[in-house]
Amino acid sequence: MGVDVASHFVTYETVGEIAHIGLNRPEKRNAISDRFVEAIADAVARAEREAKAVVLYGHGNHFCAGLDLAEHVKKTAIEGVRGSRRWHAVFSGIEHGTIPWFSALHGAVVGGGLELAASTHIRVADETAFFALPEGQRGIFVGGGGSVRVARLSGVARMTDMMLTGRVASAAEAERWNLVQYVVPAGEARKKAHDLAVVAASNAALSNYAVINALPRIQDMAKEDGLFVESFISSFTATSPEAEERLQAFLDKRAARLKAPGAN
Ligand code: 1HE
Numbered sequence: 001m002g003v004d005v006a007s008h009f010v011t012y013e014t015v016g017e018i019a020h021i022g023l024n025r026p027e028k029r030n031a032i033s034d035r036f037v038e039a040i041a042d043a044v045a046r047a048e049r050e051a052k053a054v055v056l057y058g059h060g061n062h063f064c065a066g067l068d069l070a071e072h073v074k075k076t077a078i079e080g081v082r083g084s085r086r087w088h089a090v091f092s093g094i095e096h097g098t099i100p101w102f103s104a105l106h107g108a109v110v111g112g113g114l115e116l117a118a119s120t121h122i123r124v125a126d127e128t129a130f131f132a133l134p135e136g137q138r139g140i141f142v143g144g145g146g147s148v149r150v151a152r153l154s155g156v157a158r159m160t161d162m163m164l165t166g167r168v169a170s171a172a173e174a175e176r177w178n179l180v181q182y183v184v185p186a187g188e189a190r191k192k193a194h195d196l197a198v199v200a201a202s203n204a205a206l207s208n209y210a211v212i213n214a215l216p217r218i219q220d221m222a223k224e225d226g227l228f229v230e231s232f233i234s235s236f237t238a239t240s241p242e243a244e245e246r247l248q249a250f251l252d253k254r255a256a257r258l259k260a261p262g263a264n
Contacts, residue, residue, distance in 0.1 A: 009039035011059070012046060018197045019043075019051035020190075026060025032112050033068040034083065040116075041090045048097050052201035053208075055193045056120055057104040058113075063129065066111025069138065084143035087112070091119035091145050095216070098209050100200045104189035105129045105171075105180065114179070115144030118153060121212050122196060123180040125171040126189040131179055132169070133162040152219070153178050204242045 011022035021043045023030040032040075047054045058064055075083065094101050101120035109117055109125070110132045117123050133150070135141050142150070142163075151159045154177045161167055171183045184192045200208060210233050218226040237243055249255040 007039050007042070009033075009036040010043045012043055014050065015055075015194065016198070017052040017201045018194060019047040019054045020194070021047065021054055021056050023056070023058040023064055026058075026062075028068065029062045029065035029108060030058045030060065030113070031065045031068040031070075032087075032116070033071045034086075036068070037083075037086055037090055041093065044090065044093045044097065048093075048099065051099060052205070053099055053197035054101045054120075055104055055190060055197050056101055056116075057190045057193070058106065060107075062107030062113075063103075063105045063109045064113025064116060065108050066113045066115075066134075067140075067143070072140070080143070087115070087144040091116060091149075094119045095121075095149070096213055098205070100197070100208055100212055102193040102197045102200075104193040106186070106189055108132075109174075111135060111138075111142070112144045112146075114150060115142060115146040118149035118179075119145060122182075122193070124182040124184060124189045124193045124196065125174060125180040126184050126186050127171050128186050129171045129174065129180075129189075130168050131162075131171075131174045132166065133159065134166055136163050137166050150179070152216075204237070204240070204246060206237050206240050206242065210237055 007024075009023070009025055011020075011024050013020040013022075021040075025031065025036060072080070072083075100122070102122045102124060103117045103120040105117055105123060105125040106128050107130070109129055111134060114131055114133060133142065133146065141147075146159070158177050162169070169177065169179070171180065174180045175183050182192060182196075214229065214233050218229060221229065238247075246255065
């Protein structure tokens with residue numbers, strides 16, 4: 001465990017090569033205010049400088065209750081737009097940075113909390129996690145990138161259902177809907193996310209960068225454009241010195257072999 005640094009809103013710890021970033025406003029269920037967004041932005045910038053992967057989790061009984069509604073209620077329309085665009089910029093810094101992010105989810109993952117989780121690359125939920133988009137009930141709309149990222153994960157029909165009916169999804173449902181990739185017993189999401197982050201951190205950094213930046217962009221391209229771009233990224237990564245060494249290690253039988261699940 002490295003040096004612990006706690007801001008009012010975010011904790012930052014270094015565990016080996018992995019940064020553990022904790023949302024730290026449990027008395028308000030980690031609801032995200034303007035200052036909280038800036039604390040997340042600082043943590044994103046620090047992790048980019050120092051870490052090979054990130055685990056994002058929430059202190060207290062919930063991951064995140066979304067937008068700070070008490071702060072939002074006093075805003076003008078243009079202030080609301082500026083706030084939303086700031087969330088977009090900070091969350092894009094997570095999604096399109098250079099290192100993979102793993103979110104560890106428990107309790108409420110709602111509204112802007114789900115939008116934040118959707119900007120990470122892998123979501124691990126424990127069995128206590130529940131997912132909702134109650135914006136319709138609050139008279140507002142998603143503003144933290146949810147209409148793009150959540151809709152891409154679950155499909156528009158699921159997201160429309162969540163927003164129109166206020167449907168609350170369990171962790172098991174969220175896995176079926178592709179909102180999360182792993183479901184683990186209560187209290188184990190952070191450890192599982194850390195273990196996955198350690199594995200990803202051992203990949204070539206250039207491959208990780210290509211995975212997190214190229215895959216979502218290629219999804220948005222026409223098929224032929226995607227195949228064209230893929231060839232260049234493939235060739236660029238394969239001719240890097242690190243790839244050369246890793247390929248040679250496999251051929252020299254110095255690299256671990258893949259094993260079927262459950263095999264010793
Ligand atoms: C908050 C917020 C918040 C809690 N903004 N203060 N998000 C929501 O609509 C979710 C609203 N929150 C809830 O439904 C519940 O609080 C929870 C299910 C998350 C947790 O319930 P519980 O019983 O553990 O806590 P609580 O008693 O409801 O809340 C504890 C305190 O946190 C209380 O304040 P207190 O001063 O009375 O102690 C709550 O008011 C406060 N709190 N959630 C402000 N969200 C970029 S666009 C994104 C749009 C959205 O995110 S919309 C969804 C907003």
